[in-house]
Amino acid sequence: MTEAYPQSRRPGIRAAMFVDFDNVYTGLHALDPVAAKRFAEDPKHWADALSAGGAGEQSRRFLIRNCYLNPVVYSKYRTYWTRAGFRVIDCPSLTQRGKSSTDINLVLDAMDALAGPAGIEEFFIASADADFTSLVQRFRAADRMTTVIAAGAVAFAYREMADNVVESHDFVAILHGTTSEPMPAMRSVDTKGGVLPGRTKAVSPAVNEVGEFVRGAPGPVAGAMVAHRALTADPSLKADWGGYGKFGTWVAQLGNGIEYSAAQGGWVWDTKRFSGADLPTDAAVQPGIEEQVARVTDVPALSEAQFRQMFLALEARLRENPVTRSELARLVRDDCVTAGQPVSRNAVNFVIQGFGYVDFQLSDTATAGELAAAWTENVEELCRVALMEFDETEKVELRRWASGGFLSG
Structure with a gap:
């Protein structure tokens, strides 16, 4: 009999998955009914895709896989989930308005996992329900990585509190099997306080996106707009800007004719055509409607x-x-x-x-x-x-x- 690995040697990031079935299924059904069907009937496919962050320490081991669903409406899907290794928790409606008990059951189980002996390093919450914002705050305060899987509009505060967000279109691509790469593995956090080494990352697609955007702009560009373009091209930067901690530090090290100044809220420009002297004066800095909306709502900052x-x-x-x-x-x-x-x-x-x-x-x-x-x-x-x-x-x-x-x- 093979001896079990001690906890510190077991390969993979220790992770936990909590799925609000009703929320994800209804959100997907509004976007792509075929994807919704695959989500409900083949959970092993997409769960394995999320597990495959890489080899060795960088793959994920979902020690907990919980699915919370309303048995009155979705009981026909239970077998698919139990066969895929999920623990299915029935959350029937407890009110006249049809509100189920998913939220409280999910939160209680997640808090138990946070305080438990397994040392969960990364928590996945599959729901676009902003009611879970406080839960994600607890994970973050405990220095655990958090990933939100959203099938619908995500409140800005909920999105910002998470380290990573699997957007609706990305999740649909996983369900259709059209994504070419596994989801990037997050850093592995040692529950004793250290950060385990991660894999070497490839050059972020945001580098080319930012370069093309800035070099094609008619003048210096507000940092908020550049940051939005970067995150659109590579959402994984949201965690810690590629290890640089914040946007300003990340964009300042890009080089290749890209210059950054933190003055007046932050500006980025092409050094071959402009200089710091071309930055607008304080009186002239009035963010346009597109910048205001993109900064607050995540609407693409397009012209x-x-x-x-x-x-x-x-x-x-x-x-x-x-x-x-x-x-x-x-x-x-x-x-x-x-x-x-x-x-x-x-x-x-x-x-x-x-x-x-x-x-x-x-x-x-x-x-x-x-x-x-x-x-x-x-x-x-x-x-x-x-x-x-x-x-x-x-x-x-x-x-x-x-x-x-x-x-x-």
Whole structure:
């Protein structure tokens, strides 16, 4: 009989998975019914994909796999989860309004795991429910890594508290088997206080994204906009900016003609065309509506022209009835690049996801103007939820920008 490894020698990051089945399934079903079915009927597939962070110490070992579901509605999926090694906890509705007991059961189990003897290093919460923000704060305060798997809009505070967020479109790609690489492994935290060495990381795709964005800009660019582009290209930077701790330090070391100054809130520029003397004066620093919205809501910080080209490309590609949303996003991204208005695939996915939140159906009859109007409605709702207030002039500016100029007021 093979002797068990002592805890310090067992390979892999010790992790725990807590799945709010009702929240994830309904969110996925609104975005992609096929992906929702795969989530519900083949949990082993995507759980294994999340486990495969790499070889040896950098792979994940899910010591706890819990799924919380309403047995009245979703009992037919129970067998799939138990066969995949999940512990299924029934959370029936306890109120006349249909509110289940998932939240309290999940939180109690998660806190037990945090205080337990296993030394869990990374906690996964599969839910877009911002009620779990306080739970993620507890994990973070205990110096544990946290990953949120979201199938729906994620509150800004919830997103920022987590070390990593598996966005809806990324999760859909995992479910469809179209993601080419496993989810990056997080740092491994020794529960005695140290940080275990991690694998050497490849060059972040954010480096090229930031370089192209800054070198194509008509002047110095506000740091908030550059940071948003970087995180869109590589969400894993959110944890600690590639080991540099903060955005300013990360962007300052890029080199290749990229310069950064922390003055006036932070600015980035192309040294071949500009210098620190080209930075706006304090009186001139008035963030545009796109910067304000992108900073607070995670809406892609694209220009009006980029949004317009995206809606035109979407209209054209929808006529061809693409097979999957992932394929649609890739084609639209390529079309925008060809048209001279480059946008990232993540930005296209974010917009496509937004249509689902306002119940707009992506059909082959949708026009660019209709797409623009639906997306703008989603942006306005995101701003409302974030408690952003605008005067009448700013509301007009917001609609014109988000719609790519299709809406003027």
